[in-house]
Amino acid sequence: xxxxKLFKLINLALDIQExxxxxxxxxxxxxxxxxxxxxxxxxxxxxxxxxxxxxxxCYIFKHLGETSERVYNTCLEHLEEMKAKAEGFFQ
Numbered sequence: 001x002x003x004x005k006l007f008k009l010i011n012l013a014l015d016i017q018e019x020x021x022x023x024x025x026x027x028x029x030x031x032x033x034x035x036x037x038x039x040x041x042x043x044x045x046x047x048x049x050x051x052x053x054x055x056x057x058c059y060i061f062k063h064l065g066e067t068s069e070r071v072y073n074t075c076l077e078h079l080e081e082m083k084a085k086a087e088g089f090f091q
Contacts, residue, residue: 001040001067009042009061009072012079019086023048026089027082038063044078046085 013029022028028045044057059075061067 001061001063001065001072005067005072006040006061006063009075009079012076012083013042015083016079016086020089021048027086029079029082033063038065042075042079044082046082 013031016029020026026048028049030043033040040061042059043055046056057078
């Protein structure tokens with residue numbers, strides 16, 4: 001996957017994480033990766049962490065190799081929507 005695209009997604013996730021804790025209706029975003037395998041996962045709960053509730057979005061990208069543009073664009077739109085929600089959450 002193109003690093004610039006990956007960094008754009010991670011930066012959006014960090015923007016959300018910097019604004020709140022992911023509870024009480026505030027979006028929860030988890031970004032995970034490791035050096036065993038190539039997966040980078042971005043998981044989102046629109047209404048915050050709800051103890052065992054399913055994620056509203058779970059996106060898996062290969063750090064090395066091709067990534068679906070559809071999955072990328074869906075994740076990008078989801079994170080942009082959650083960032084807007086996070087920015088307006090305390091207003």
